[in-house]
Amino acid sequence: MSDTPPPAPVEIKHRFPCASCGADYRYDPGGDRLICDHCGDVAGIETGGPWQGGIRELDFAAALRDQLPAQEMEETRVTTCTSCGAQVELGTDTHATECPFCASPVVTDTGTHRHIKPRALLPFSLDEEQARKAMTDWLGRLWFAPNGLQNYARKGRKMQGIYVPYWTFDADTKSQYRGERGTVYYETRTVTRNGKRQQIQVAKVRWRAVSGRVARFFDDVLVLASTALPKRYTDALEPWDLSALVPYAPEYLAGFRAEGYSVDLEQGFAQARDKMDAIIARDVRFDIGGDRQRIHDIDTEVRDTTFKHILLPVWLAAYRFRGRTYRFVVNARTGRVLGERPWSAWKIAVAVVIGAAVAGGIGYLVALEQGGF
Structure with missing residues (x-):
């Protein structure tokens, strides 16, 4: 292999003069x-x-x-x-x-x-x-x-x-790779809820290398x-x-x-x-x-x-x-x-006001309905 370094690359100029007028x-x-x-x-x-x-x-x-x-x-x-x-x-x-x-x-x-x-x-x-x-x-x-x-x-x-x-x-x-494969199975358990005994299915995972x-x-x-x-x-x-x-x-x-x-x-x-x-x-x-x-x-x-x-x-x-x-x-x-x-602060403020007004109107209508008016 030669010890002579390769020639240095030249700078590339991306300019292309028009063939008709010389502009770019x-x-x-x-x-x-x-x-x-x-x-x-x-x-x-x-x-x-x-x-x-x-x-x-x-x-x-x-x-x-x-x-x-x-x-x-x-x-x-x-x-x-x-x-x-x-x-x-x-x-x-x-x-x-x-x-x-x-x-x-x-x-x-x-x-x-x-x-x-x-x-x-x-x-x-x-x-x-x-x-x-x-x-x-x-x-x-x-x-x-x-x-x-x-x-x-x-x-x-x-x-x-x-x-x-x-x-x-x-x-x-x-x-x-090394890892483990998990297989899901279910066990039946008896639990007490609201004073009543119930049977539920509990998911378990069996792992294998x-x-x-x-x-x-x-x-x-x-x-x-x-x-x-x-x-x-x-x-x-x-x-x-x-x-x-x-x-x-x-x-x-x-x-x-x-x-x-x-x-x-x-x-x-x-x-x-x-x-x-x-x-x-x-x-x-x-x-x-x-x-x-x-x-x-x-x-x-x-x-x-x-x-x-x-x-x-x-x-x-x-x-x-x-x-x-x-x-x-x-x-x-x-x-x-x-x-x-x-973000526009005034647009956000307007949206908040409109949202509050809509929520208030809905709340008022719900109150009227519940009050029987």
């Missing part, structure tokens, strides 16, 4: 094409659409040894938000901006982030107008949200289209590789249509931002193992059978682990309203919306 193309959500907003010129993307050959996985063990091929690595210019920790990829001409995740002002630095290159992504399907409608419809269903926030959101600034980083893991697992093996192949265990958004938001945006993944091409990022991963590969696999272990435990309980199960020990062998770094699309809105920041996330494939729920 942007990716057209749902259109699988690039479009120039200045002159209307359109260009195709050769790699568009699901790749029939599948997305090639990378070897997990090789990545931990830092032995991935040089072409699987890249360097991008990023800035780290001091408020939420997001690492957002930026263009070379951007020096000051606002964090799309929490609306805090940030000043860019000159640092670069050397990371594993994305293998695949899900392109945006919803454009900004569709995402904004989904968000305002969701806000409109929150009766206790302040009207001012709803109006501000409808007329607010542009939403941010962001590709959020994820890991997916494949692994072949074989597990040996068992052991066995289960096996499962895990495909595309999905793990969020970002800490910028609350996990409860991103988890609730699932499921993602991972069967529609396309091979990574920078054209899909034209006009959008991409966040660099802040959860490294080893941390991501630890989270994936938690998910796998929960499913393996469920398999073990099914294999034990019976009416009840106890698991004493599970020893799992994990083999042939592979992974992908992928990007999934979301529309973000971060609004500062009356001194507070409210964040909303829209799944850019399905339109599902999650966000921080604001």
